[in-house]
Structure formats: C-alpha cells, structure tokens
Amino acid sequence: MMDRVDIRYLRRPEEVGLESPVMIEGLPGIGHVGKLVADHLVKVLEVEKVVELYSHHFPPQVMVDENGMIKLPKNEVYAYKSDGDSPDLLILVGDYQSISNEGHFELANAYLKIAKDFGVSRIYTLGGYGVGKLIEEPYVIGAVNDESLVAELKEAGVKFENGEPAGGIIGAAGLIIGFAMLEGIPSACLMGTTSGYMVDPKSAKVVLEVLMKLLKLEVSTEDLEERAKEMEKLIAQIKEMQEAQTVQFKSDEDLAYFR
C-alpha cells in the first residue's frame, strides 16, 4: 500500500551516520535551476540513496524508460559523507512537486521529518528567480528564515533585494524553509536569476558556485559549464535574430516616409 505521503527509508538514519548534515533541496521549478544543481551534486559526489518518497499528490501515472521499464513518480534523498572540510550532505532530488495545494504542505511536512530524522543542522533550498527577460550575468538572490544567516550568505555572493521575489517563493523551496523556521533549523533559499523561459544551466552554475563557497565544497562544474556554454550560444543566436528584426523594423520605418 502506498500512503498519501509515503516515506521509505532504504537505510536507517542512525545507520547512515551523517553528522549534523546540511540538507540541499533541488526539485523542479523555474528554469529547473534548483534541480540542475542538486542533480549535479548527486552525479559528481559519492552519494548513497537513503530515502524514496512516493505520494498521492504526484501525477497519477508512470513513466516508461528506454528499456520499457516503468518508473513510479517519486522523489529521492541521497546522503553524502564528507571526508574534507565540507559538512555531510542530505540531497533531496526528484521529478515532482505536488499537483494539489494541500499536497505541498503534506510533502513539506515529510521533507522536514526526513531532515529531523537525519539531524539536519541547516537547509538550503535551491530555485530560479524568473525575471522575464534574458539574463547575461545571472546572480543569486537569497531569502532566509533566520536573519543571522544574511551576513554569511552575502559574503558568499548572495544578494538580498528588498523583498524580492515579490510574488513569494512557491512550493517546496519556500515551504521547506518556512517549516524549518517552525522547527528552529536555520535555512535559506538560494535563487539564480533566470529568464523563466527555458531550462537554465548558466544560472544553475552560479547557484552551484555560491553553494560550494557556503559548503566549503569543491566539485567539478564542468558538466554545467558545458551546458551553460551551449546555452550562451543559443542566447547569442536569439539576440542576433532579435537585432536583425529590430533593424528590419527600423528600415521598415524609414521606408514608411516614402510610401
């Protein structure tokens, strides 16, 4: 039987033995910025899957992979045991957020339960901040559930912009740090500015760089960089096309005098 929100521990938290880990959340959202960063960490770090989470609040369907194998909608939590300066990590990734309003709250309860079961000392939720136009130099804006975090984040390059995002932070990235506030876990949301029109590895790269500073973590960013370069080419092409059009419009205007 699958519960409405069904947390399945593949290993018991005390067995995994993380020490006051930092939780990183990167679920789908604006520009898939958070998801790109968290998926990248799972790929480049030596991690172990410790939790699978199923829910009635995910879409009622299964996906089919290239071998004909089905996949039930689920999110996953990976554990990373640090052997360096960085803290241990607990990384929440997956392809789904709730498709109902109430489900967002029930899932946030679950994510916090997992965080507490693993003794999480801090949470960073990751996301994109859609600004509605192409961004050449993306940067990271922050929101915190504890004012004492602001100075540290600013030092790592995070900007705080007078109440931005004005529309609030919707879904898991917002509710998780909200619920963490109720539980007394200092947490922040890191949002990479992005157009909001496309998956944005360039924005993800700047979020990852901020995150590495905050975590004193060194990982290869090659994969994201490559995808970011491809995207820059794409942006360049789009701009070229836009400029060509603008010129065209202008010459149309010029001609207008002669008509």
Add this chain to the structure above:
Amino acid sequence: MMDRVDIRYLRRPEEVGLESPVMIEGLPGIGHVGKLVADHLVKVLEVEKVVELYSHHFPPQVMVDENGMIKLPKNEVYAYKSDGDSPDLLILVGDYQSISNEGHFELANAYLKIAKDFGVSRIYTLGGYGVGKLIEEPYVIGAVNDESLVAELKEAGVKFENGEPAGGIIGAAGLIIGFAMLEGIPSACLMGTTSGYMVDPKSAKVVLEVLMKLLKLEVSTEDLEERAKEMEKLIAQIKEMQEAQTVQFKSDEDLAYFR
C-alpha cells in the same frame, strides 16, 4: 509538523486572563474593509499576540520581507486587556483566508475553538459590502445570529436592509457568526458599504466608528482618516475624469450630426 489547521497558543488562555472578551475578526475581503479596521485596532491598542494559526488551506508559499526574511502564511490573534469601560478584546487578523471551500469550514472551526478557549462572550466579524459603484457616504449594514442584537446595533448606527447582502456573506466573516450561532455566542457581521473596486479606508472608518460605539471604546482614527482623505481625492479625480469623458461623449454626439 504543521497540521491541516495548526493553532499555536503563544500563551495559555487562562494565563492571558481576558474577561468575557469580545472577538473582532478582520481578515482580507471586499475592499479590505474588515482587515483595515482590525489591523488598525492592533496598531493603536496595547495588545499582545496570543495565537498564531497556520494551515494547509493557505497558499503553498512563503513571502519575503525587505530584509530577506521569509514569512509563512499565518493568521494571528491579539489580546487586549481593557482598563476602561470597554470589554476585553480578542482580535483576529491576518493576510489569508482559505483557498479551498472545505478549508473555510475547517478554519471557522479553529476560530471558534479559540473563541471558546478564551471565553468569548460576543463576536463581531467585519467586512465590506460591495455595491459596484463609488460610494460618497459609506454606512454600515449588519447581519446577526441572534435577533436580540438588532436594536443595539441600530442604535449604534447599523442599518438592516431587507435581506442584504443578497449574495450572502462569504468566507470567515459569514461562517464565524454562523458557527457562533451553533455555539450560542451572540454575534454580528458589520459590513461597510464600498465600491468593491479598491481598498477602502473611508468605509473602514465608518465601520470603526460603529464598532467604537458598540464597544464603548475610544481610539484614534487618525490613520484611517488620513488614508480616507487620500482616497477621497482619488475618487474626486476619477469623477472628474468620468465627467470629462461624458462631456466628450456628448460633444462627439453633437458632431455626429455634421459628419
């Protein structure tokens, strides 16, 4: 963990020690009339926050303030201990109503539970009554859950208009006095007439004045008055523009004969 409807007492009702308080509800609604009045009372009276209420029925998001601090959607209850003629007060304020139909009922249950825990003797819910046109002289219409209240309300200037509002009273302002009827708490809804097109401090002011009479309470209304005056200027400008347009239309009509 956050419950579907999560009432968090910051202080135990018996510790706060209100004596048969009157509950005032002012949540967002038509013209934000009720919210303006209740927020004003919290601002000008010496109050103490005694309850925070979270719910899965609020929007699944957090807002961000000017310092980058997040705020979870929540409503709040403030206690006011009177040292004069007026009764003690329990003031329900906040930025949210339920976003689902069923949630309205679950939240009304919670508001009544709080009322009963504090031994509330009467409830006034506040709101706006949208009439679809600009109102020069707003007044207050009432609805009660106990006919014996009508005379007292009329004396304080409340009008009862033959079944108005015809569409009923939707959301917390209506359900709270409905649920109070089931609990035997005599209660009324005070609605300031308003256009329904904009936040209306002028309507809020007349509601506050009626409420002060009912509660034998004296508070400064300066803040609302000032905002009301600004609004009157705005209305004057709008009217001027409308008249200018009407004149324009007329002269257009005149010209039509010559075309």
Add this chain to the structure above:
Amino acid sequence: MMDRVDIRYLRRPEEVGLESPVMIEGLPGIGHVGKLVADHLVKVLEVEKVVELYSHHFPPQVMVDENGMIKLPKNEVYAYKSDGDSPDLLILVGDYQSISNEGHFELANAYLKIAKDFGVSRIYTLGGYGVGKLIEEPYVIGAVNDESLVAELKEAGVKFENGEPAGGIIGAAGLIIGFAMLEGIPSACLMGTTSGYMVDPKSAKVVLEVLMKLLKLEVSTEDLEERAKEMEKLIAQIKEMQEAQTVQFKSDEDLAYFR
C-alpha cells in the same frame, strides 16, 4: 465544532416513534421539481423538524434573511405521523447539495444513516427530468433500485422509458436510491419531465399527484396549482412571442426575394 457532515438530531428517532416511515427527498435540482414537491408537503402536512444537517460540502457562506438574521447552509428532515391510510413520512428538504464530487457520497451516507435510524421502509427521491424544450403535459418517469417496484409505480402513472434519463441521475436523488440498494431498502426516483430552463411547479404538481397515489395520501395541491397556472400563462406568452418571431422570420424571407 461542525463535522464534515454533521447530523444533529433535534429528537431521538425512537422518541419520534415513526412506524416504518417512507422517506421523501426533495433537494434542489433540475427545475426545482423535487424541492417544490417536498417543500409543499412540509407546508401542508402537520410535521415536526427532527434533524438538521450541516456540512463542509455546502457553500462556505451564510445567507441573510429579511430581518438581518443569518442562516447557515443546512438541510432538514421533517417527520410526519399519519393518522390515516398513508404511511408515516420522513421528508428531507433543504437548499443545498454538495459542491464537491466526493461530498455527494459523504452526504448520501448521512441521508442513509438517518433513514436507517428512523427505520425507513422505502425511499422516494424526487427530481426533474430536463428535456430541453417546453412541456405542455408533463408526466413522471421512474427509476427503481428493485424491479418489484415497477408494477406498483406504473399503476400510479409512472412511465419507464427505456434507459431514460440517458445521462443517469446525478446527485442526491440518484445516490440515495443507489445507497439504499446496498442497504436493501426498496426505493425509486420519480422525475417530472420539465424543460430544464426554469423552476417548474406544473411538473411538480404531476409528481405530487403520483406521490399521493403511491402514499394513499390526500393533500391540497392548491398552492402548486396556482403557481402552475401562472407558469402556464408565462409559457403561453413565450410561445406567442416565439410564433410572432417565426412569422417575422418568414416575412423577412419573403422580402428577401425583392431585395
């Protein structure tokens, strides 16, 4: 506190002492046919209100009556103790059906609980069958949860029309006799044919007449008759207007030859 579905007995069923009563349901629906009939019975018979039913599945609002008194959405059950040939009756009336799909099922559970608590021996649900055009001579079609009822209903003038209504019977009128089937209570739905465009007392009158035959009950039908006559006048006017328009269209067509 109000439960999701909140049944409040004003008197205990065993106190009321009905003998194997027949339940009549007349809630709002197509042409308000069922509601008109059930409300009429409550008006002309000497009845006693025995149950009030509140629910989170009704609209989240209160209505206001001519005296400024509010009314919470609720349905009601009235008991009628027969002193003649007719059986005792349990009449379910009210202004509301569920506003959610699931709520319809939860409410039907509640209606059946009440039926069983009162030892109901049969249920007639009443409704309209919308046919999409004006009906001069409305009649009653039936649907049963027990084939043995068909002969008796036919004798009382009920027609069975090969699977009509083709779209099924939606809401309380359908689910109640469906749930009654699971409980072994023989039941039928009586539907007066009606346009579906307006409240239809003429259709209600024919349903009432069939019901009186089935129940060996004699009640005045004056009230419905009067309203039916008014409605016939209205229909006559509408027809006249339609014919006038048709003539107009024809003469327009004739003129077309000359243009």
Add this chain to the structure above:
Amino acid sequence: MMDRVDIRYLRRPEEVGLESPVMIEGLPGIGHVGKLVADHLVKVLEVEKVVELYSHHFPPQVMVDENGMIKLPKNEVYAYKSDGDSPDLLILVGDYQSISNEGHFELANAYLKIAKDFGVSRIYTLGGYGVGKLIEEPYVIGAVNDESLVAELKEAGVKFENGEPAGGIIGAAGLIIGFAMLEGIPSACLMGTTSGYMVDPKSAKVVLEVLMKLLKLEVSTEDLEERAKEMEKLIAQIKEMQEAQTVQFKSDEDLAYFR
C-alpha cells in the same frame, strides 16, 4: 455506508481457491482497448464475480438500464479457474476510473489489496496507445515493472519502443503495475496502438491475441473480429472520403492557375 474506497468480497478469496492467478485489468481508457479485451474474457470464459468495488472517486450519479433499474458506479472482479494449460485468472473490469487525481492512487491501493488477497503472481494491465492517426495494422507495445519479463513478452509479439509512450501511462493501467513493483509482483502493461479517436475493437483483437499467447489460453475472438471488421469498413469509408477530398483540393489548386 459506502467507504471512500469500498471493496466488497462476494466470496472469500480462500473459498474461491485460485492458484497463483494472473490478474488482468481492463478499465475504460484510450480507444477502450483494455476494456474491450477484459469484457470479452469475462463474456467468453466461465467466470464468477468475486468482488464489487464502489468509491467516492467515481462520478456522483447512478445510471438507469432499459428496465428502469439503477446501477451505482462500481468496478468488478471476476475469477476464472483454469482446467487447461493457462493459469487461473482474476479479471478487473468496470465502467469507471477515478475522477480525481488522488482517487487514482487510492483505487490502485485497493486493486493491489485484492490482488494480494487472491495471491496474484503476475498482473497484465491492458490499454490503448493513441498515435493520433488511423492505424491499419495495430500492434502491441509493452511496459514492464521487471526487466526479466521483456524477453517473454517480445516472444509473444510485444514491441518495446524506446521510451514509448512518451507521456507515460496514466491512471489504473500505469499505477497498478507501478504499485505491483513496490509489492514485488512482476507485471506488464500491454497497449494496442490505436488512433485514439474511437473505440477500437481491431486494436483490442491484437492485444487479446498477445494475451492468449502469454497465458497459453484459447478463447474465441469471433466477437471482437466481427466488430473489428465493421470498424475496418468504417475506416475504409473514412479513407475514401479523405482521398476524395484530397483530389478535390488538388483540382482546386489546378484551377487556381486560371483564376
């Protein structure tokens, strides 16, 4: 009372005594392909109805049959005891899927409970795969919850097409094999390609043929064949009409040169 998901065993599984049966699911869906196949099996095999399932997640209405008898929305499970080479079968049929997202999950839980109560050893869910154009030679594509099934299915003629269906498998056919994966029951979904525009007995026939191979079961396919032939005639007519139109378009184009 009817529970949200209400499983009613007409006979206890241990009484029915099926031996490691294979479950077949054929509920309504694309082209009604799965439903046609499962209904056909119930018709041509000697089966016994063993479960009726009601739910608040079905539409809130009853249907009326040709005799005026009502039918509550329900799904049914039939048992087939094999006397030949084929395994015993448990066939899930019905007219309904959930009308809410969460309901799909609750119903899948119920279907798996039934499967486990009967000791099911494998599940085949049946469906259509809509391709958006008329299909002359429908075939069967598969998806599995256990890679070891692929070889066997391929041998029976099932194709695996690189991640198709790209949109996933929605509703019962997908969730049942997903939930079965969590329970360790090897299962597959068999989808007949179909236009998606109409009920498709021709596609159902090819799914049935694959299923018979997989089950070592011999049943008459006459009924589906006949309906498939009628459908082929219909397709032929549609094509003729389409070609006629194409010709018309072409001659219109030719004429264009002369206008």
